[in-house]
Amino acid sequence: MSQILKGGCYCGGTTYTIAIPDKLPQVVGTPHKVPTSILDHCGKCRKTSGSLFQAWIVVPKPWITITYKYKEGSGGKLVEFQSSAHGTRSFCGACGTNLFYDSSKKKAMVEDMDGVVYLVNVTIGSLDEESLTHVELVKPKLHVWWDHGIGWIKEAFTTAGQGFGGLAKYPTGDVRQSPEELI
Numbered sequence: 001m002s003q004i005l006k007g008g009c010y011c012g013g014t015t016y017t018i019a020i021p022d023k024l025p026q027v028v029g030t031p032h033k034v035p036t037s038i039l040d041h042c043g044k045c046r047k048t049s050g051s052l053f054q055a056w057i058v059v060p061k062p063w064i065t066i067t068y069k070y071k072e073g074s075g076g077k078l079v080e081f082q083s084s085a086h087g088t089r090s091f092c093g094a095c096g097t098n099l100f101y102d103s104s105k106k107k108a109m110v111e112d113m114d115g116v117v118y119l120v121n122v123t124i125g126s127l128d129e130e131s132l133t134h135v136e137l138v139k140p141k142l143h144v145w146w147d148h149g150i151g152w153i154k155e156a157f158t159t160a161g162q163g164f165g166g167l168a169k170y171p172t173g174d175v176r177q178s179p180e181e182l183i
């Protein structure tokens with residue numbers, strides 16, 4: 001038995017599944033199991049995601065199956081961009097969704113798997129909404145590249161009462177009401 005997480009890009013041209021065994025294996029020589037979800041504060045992820053930090057789920061590459069559903073002749077495809085000497089980022093060439101980060105450096109021995117396997121970062125936000133309800137699998141457990149993060153973002157994570165929790169909460173993207181009316 002395994003648990004399947006599903007995701008894909010916004011336009012549906014690239015979809016993927018991640019098959020996760022019921023017993024989560026340990027990454028040998030580390031305190032971490034896979035999948036591990038992380039919040040990444042590095043500058044490369046900030047720029048390429050266009051967001052203040054990037055949330056990833058890290059999984060062994062053999063667990064991922066990618067399916068392409070681009071219409072013949074549409075020109076759509078998964079595009080790879082080499083973002084460093086060892087790293088490649090993939091995004092949908094039709095809708096632009098950020099999907100994967102592969103690195104030739106990210107390889108490890110994983111319990112119950114044969115030999116050395118590559119670990120791939122998958123954007124958590126590209127998971128389907130139903131898959132995001134699997135809290136124990138997808139909820140981030142650690143911050144990486146913390147020293148490269150934006151100061152006020154780090155404060156929002158660490159300073160009691162100074163975080164984002166107190167911000168006005170609009171039920172939709174319509175922000176014409178005054179915050180007092182929301183209560």
Ligand SMILES: [Zn+2]
Pocket residue numbers: 009010011012013014092093094095096097
């Ligand atoms: Zn797409």
Ligand SMILES: [Zn+2]
Pocket residue numbers: 040041042043044045046054145
């Ligand atoms: Zn990063």
